[in-house]
Amino acid sequence: MMKMDIANEIRELNLSYLMLAQQILRADRASAMLKLGIGEDVAELIENLSPSQVLRMASSDMLLCQFRFDDTLLLNLMSNHGRENSAARIHATILAASKAVEHIA
Structure with a gap:
């Protein structure tokens, strides 16, 4: 089941x-x-x-x-609940944007 x-x-x-x-x-x-x-x-x-x-x-x-948490820094930034949450989110977005996009093979 x-x-x-x-x-x-x-x-x-x-x-x-x-x-x-x-x-x-x-x-x-x-x-x-x-x-x-x-x-x-x-x-x-x-x-x-x-x-x-x-x-x-x-x-x-x-x-x-698929999850885009394939590196420790990105995962830590996304899960950070500290005072600098907005800065961490912006940094994570920049890191995620720099990763290669998916294409049809």
């Missing part, structure tokens, strides 16, 4: 991610691409998905999004 629960949670996460990605891409494409860590080709693909395509993709048992 645990395996089925995890698969359902992944599907829900995928659906939420794709719907949010489409929403922010349509509102402010440049900012969304930065926040999502995706390139122009991936942004266009996500933005143009039909509702049935979104549901089909979300049904995958593989996570469609």
